[in-house]
Amino acid sequence: MKKKGEPFDAAGQAATFKDKIQNSADQETLEELIETLSTWRWAARLEVCRLYQALTQSELQDDLLSVCDTSIHSLIKELLTDRVQADVTELVVYFQKADFYHRELVEFFCLRTNIALAVVSAEYTKQQDISIVEELEDVQDAGVKAFLLGICKGEFSEGSYAPNEMNIRKDAMLLAKAPKTQRWISRDGKLHHLLQTRCHAHVRDVIYDFEEVTGENFLDVVEAECSVEFLRCMEAFDYAISSTPNVFAKKMMHFLLDGNVDSLVKVFANAVETNIGDIVEYYEEKYDRRFLSDLQTIVEPPLFNVMKRIIGAKQRSQPKAKSAVGNGQVPAKSNGTASASGSGHGSGHNGGLPAPVDTKFKFFTHGTVSPLKSFDPYRDVHDMRIAMQHYPSNDLPLIYLICSKTNHQRQVLKSVYREVFDSDMIEEIMETVGEELDFFMAALLMKSEEFDATFLHELIENGNETSFALLEILCSKTVKELHGIGQQYSKKYNVSVSSDMEKHFTASMPVRLLLCELSEGKREVGWTVDKMMAETDAREMYQQFYRDSPQIDFFVQILTGRSREQLRETFRTFRRFAGIDVLTALEPLFSAEFAEAMRLLVLCVEDRVSFFAYCLNEYIQNNDARNLIRLIVSRSEIDLVEVKAAYQNFYNIALLDDLRPLFDSKPFRLMSGIILDK
Secondary structure (H helix, E strand, O other), rough: OOOOOOOOOHHHHHHHHHHHOOOOOOOHHHHHHHHHHHOOOHHHHHHHHHHHHHHOOHHHHHHHHHHHHHHHHHHHHHHHHOOOHHHHHHHHHHHOOOOOOOOHHHHHHHHHHHHHHHHHHHHHHHHOOOHHHHOOOOOOOHHHHHHHHHHHOOOOOOOOOOOOHHHHHHHHHHHHOOOOHHHOOOOOOOOHHHHHHHHHHHHHHHHHHHHHOOOOHHHHHHHHHHOHHHHHHHHHHHHHOOOHHHHHHHHHHHHHOOOHHHHHHHHHHHHHHHHHHHHHHHHHHHHHOHHHHHHHHOOHHHHHHHHHHHHHHHHHHHHOOOOOOOOOOOOOOOOOOOOOOOOOOOOOOOOOOOOOOOOOOOOOOOOOOOOOOOOOOOHHHHHHHHHHHOOOOOHHHHHHHHHHHOHHHHHHHHHHHHHHHHHOHHHHHHHHHHHOOHHHHHHHHHOHHHHHHHHHHHHHHHHHHHHHHHHHHHHOOOHHHHHHHHHHHHHOOOOHHHHHHHHHHOOOOOHHHHHHHHHOOOOOOOOOOOOHHHHHHHHHHHHHHHHHOOOOHHHHHHHHHOHHHHHHHHHHHHHHHOOOOHHHHHHHHOOHHHHHHHHHHHHHHOOHHHHHHHHHHOOOOOOOOOOOOOHHHHOOOHHHHHHHHHHHHHHOOHHHHHHHOOHHHHHHHHHHHHHHOO
């Protein structure tokens, strides 16, 4: 194997391959040859093939196939293929399709470097006598055409990437403030400007930050402002730039689940061109599974041995990166929470409230459920009918069909199901699964705001015993989500959330006031911080220490009306004045019930990820399965990846392991389908 710094000796390598193949090398030596192939870039492989052909008058690929086990043939073919020609052929197939090829093109353009795109573009023009740009002129949707033209030329910035939160926030704000026509579709709009001046990793972080700037989900905004075709492109774009290890890990998991060895080998060969070691590490960290163990279940031993050798060689040749998971801090025990903790459920962890840290707030979060790239609702509804017929003897197909989709895609399935079968999908699924899974299925299949409104009504009817869950919901929802829930609540129950709480809820007056104000969704949205206002609010908070009767209305107004970013600045300013954090300061000012409510709200503002980890632990301690299901489903498309990591850091046990004793086999499999990233 070539040492670092040595020139590549293609002629010598060709001669080595010739000698070992002609001398009938044993299986281990042949495996070493294929491992050696995997360490070279594809251009070097092609040069060795050319020189080998000059030496032997035969093709290296043909000779290797003749002496290697048949199970390894697909990997040999993928390693020795001409990547440029393969890419040109792939593009020809895409452009020959009548419909639904835009998403594949987005992924194709995003996963290649500028140089690779330039080479492929030139070769495509040479072979097809038409350029890629000219092919894209036939795209009917103006937004899709402009977007594809923007990414097909390889104009984006490349090189190493170090996240700069100030630049990320600045670009997210520019994107949020741009007129709708100048955001996405226009060739001189903000999105295209980002694509041409920033690297994909930066654009990815800006998109993740977009929700915090606007209070809205990126894809929801695109859906509201653009065509369905453009939305599909953005879904593919969001997926493709989520990070190279993430994309390859998801692809490999998909093909492992399907048992599709040929497609898995193709992805594996492409992954070798990037960094298969990082991808395997990402796979194992993200899915909490051993990649080689999964691989061994579907590939034959000779192929498995070669792939194992390649992974081992790649991992040995590169320094091990420090894990992104595991840098949290274990919280101290709580001095009392809204619901009493149990007697130490889990493995050596406590129900403590994580202490807020200034730098703790995470701007970029990831859900375990993302839009299914190959979503085909008409195929899926037929598969769902078949899955229901085989339930409960085989529950996995139904679980997979539902858990692999986003809530938006499930709503599409409901519409298509009614169109195809003239019946209600939810009713049929509920009838099939029975009471064991009915609440879980309702959480997954109902529109999010409709389900939340229904659940809120149930909590309000139950009164003071459910104040913790009410606080968790109302503290954590965005303004847009609260308005959507309020509309659904009024539509279904002919009364507003706040009016219903005032009528039925038995908590103390300060807690009811706080909950009612939160339910109205009056919080300001955006990143703009007024430092003078923050100082004024912080000083007023500080002065409350010296009053006999602290002003409840003042605290409620500030904590429910100011934007989250404004409140964070206020809390930082307060710490400078008082020398202690807001959570510690609030406790002696109010009754235990109201102080605990305020502490939850402050924690949610400062660090939502830690807040959700804490709430999950409270529900686990109290065996509250319904709130566990609701919370996990609600965060599955937003930040459940980070919440899982925070949970393990705080409580020294994986979330899924802590949930296992609470659920029977079928609900637990459904829970696993949501918690494990697809």
